[in-house]
Amino acid sequence: MERLEKLLRERCPALELRTDEPMSKHTTFRIGGPAALMALPRTVGEAKAAVKAARALEVEPFFLGNGSNLLAADGGYPGFVVKLAGDFDQIREVNRGLEAGSAVLLSRLSNALLGRGLTGLEFAGGIPGSVGGAVTMNAGAYGGGG
Numbered sequence: 001m002e003r004l005e006k007l008l009r010e011r012c013p014a015l016e017l018r019t020d021e022p023m024s025k026h027t028t029f030r031i032g033g034p035a036a037l038m039a040l041p042r043t044v045g046e047a048k049a050a051v052k053a054a055r056a057l058e059v060e061p062f063f064l065g066n067g068s069n070l071l072a073a074d075g076g077y078p079g080f081v082v083k084l085a086g087d088f089d090q091i092r093e094v095n096r097g098l099e100a101g102s103a104v105l106l107s108r109l110s111n112a113l114l115g116r117g118l119t120g121l122e123f124a125g126g127i128p129g130s131v132g133g134a135v136t137m138n139a140g141a142y143g144g145g146g
Contacts (some may be wrong), residue, residue: 001036004057004080011047015066016040016085023072024084026064028128032072033079042086045117054080065133066105102132 001019017039023032039061041047054061064070064083088103091112096118100109101126106124109131113121129136 001059001078002078003105004054004059005037006048007053007057011053012046015046015050016042018064020076021081022057023067023077024083027067027070027072028083029067029071031074032070033076035077036079038081038083040083040085040144042088044087047082047084065103065136066099066128068128069133069137088132100131102130102135104131105129106131106134 005017005019008017017037018035019037020034021038024030026032039050040044041050051061059080061080061082062077064081084101084103087103090101091104091109092099097118098109098112100112106121106127106129110121110125113119117118122136131138
């Protein structure tokens with residue numbers, strides 16, 4: 001992870017990096033030891049740089065959403081965690097609808113839609129995950145989604 005950290009600091013100095021970051025800060029159950037290296041990209045460019053650098057060193061990044069469906073080991077995670085932030089946590093108006101980044105919480109998106117009189121995501125209001133996690137995990141609840 002030291003080589004990856006060095007490469008990331010060279011290639012993308014604005015990228016927020018954390019070493020030995022407690023996973024307990026990033027899971028809804030508030031459990032988990034330290035991740036060896038965590039990147040928190042705020043832009044698409046930073047995210048691409050993080051993934052390219054990791055793959056150049058044959059390190060497979062673990063993408064972390066809201067941590068609501070994750071049990072992290074107390075002994076920690078020896079790998080590279082990418083947790084999207086910034087631009088990825090935005091909701092934008094597009095035409096007559098909304099566009100949400102992958103880090104947006106489902107409850108926040110559901111409320112934003114309801115506030116504009118848009119329907120179809122009400123079931124997600126009680127799911128504690130993010131948009132990206134919901135898509136990846138094929139989320140559904142209360143007879144909706146999935």
